[in-house]
Amino acid sequence: MKIYNSKTHKKEEFRPIEEGKVRMYVCGPTVYDNIHIGNARTFISFDVIRRWLVAAGYEVTFAQNLTDVDDKIINRANEQGRTAAEVAEEFSRKFIDIMRAANVMDPDVRPRATKEIGPMIGMIKTLIEGGYAYAADNGDVYFSVRSDPSYGEVSGRKIDDLMVGARIAAGEAKRDPLDFALWKAAKPGEPSWPSPWGQGRPGWHTECAAMVHRYLGTPIDIHGGGSDLAFPHHENECAQATCAWHEGFANTWMHTGMLLVDGEKMSKSLGNFFTLEEVLRDHSAAALRLLMLQTHYRSPLDFSWERLEGAENSLARIAGTVKNLKWAVTHAEGAADAELAAGLVSATERASAEFEACMNDDFNTAGALAAYFQLVTEANTYLDQAGSAVDEEAATVCAVSIAGALAILGVKLPEIEEPLPVGLLGVAAGLVGYTGDDVDEAAEKILAARAEARAAKDWARADAIRDQLRDMGLAIEDTAAGSRIKHA
């Protein structure tokens, strides 16, 4: 398996630290608002990466934090006349719920910054003792960037370039404009905790380093996040961890590309800013995932409502093919053509091999999906050519393979086996005099009556049957393997 390491700018053969096991960390949200679809892209991408690692046989331990103390949360709380803890609790819960709605697996560990103050203070003390950090007179503690010779390696920046434009803001007590806060002295009305440097709260970069060390152990195999986090957040996380423990921090750094809406950067002022909750109100998580996975996770992703509709349609088409394959298997009649069946089996094997090769090549979900879109086309051709003489094994293997590939990507096919409504019994009684209580049998009788009417060129009766079904929200689908009644 090859993974692009954004630290080395190269695709590298992935070799976990401990054989068969992967420890990965993905920075979570700051919980002051609903997450937007750009954030969602990052979380869905890493969910798929995690799922593929699991499918490839690795035992994956996945940790993700909730930043539940931060300036943004404090500001929001002040605006709304609530406590920061109330705001953080509300949006932590909403984040967890919306991630589940998007079919993103829960992390194995979900530490919260406010519950990790002790380990953070411990790390800061270690950094001060090692000469990597200093406490200022005002109660702030800063990391001394120049004390870390490897600073800049994660994001590919040079210290000299960073100096351009670096300033010490009013109220900061840094010795060097490059330094960043590990601990911030308490201001009136803000949440704070006791520390050796007085009441205060941790800086944002501090929590991830401490949590990675505590829950996964350093170094870890994969550290991920949105590309906007590479600098300064990931650079600073790495600097703290490597200087505190001298064990390395993360072997592979992975960053997701940005999300555009109709080709433009998403922003509230442009009116093209959408939360995940808004998108999932009227669209399926499966369609959103399918849309996102058709672009490689490192490339810019263009979101549009048209593309989302297109993904819904693709999903329905795939689900329809899987359903038709399964239905054809249960209604197979006559001797199957061995050559056609062998063709479908080899098409399935080709798609499966291509899917695996793409996923092993830096999680190329776009290529992996393309292989299965191709298979869906081939399966439809097979069903047309085979008619009712479907090879049960070949059709089953193909259906299972399509559904299985999508399941690995966390794309749930729409419910396709919805039972026919009981009301169909009444229609069958009126149309064909069927008085039993088996809905499927009633459907068979209605279809037989329609076939008879058509054979007799009694179009009025055939149309009447169609219209009665339509009034119930049902339709007749004629496939090569025969006709059936389905939800319209």
Ligand SMILES: [Zn+2]
């Ligand atoms: Zn982080």
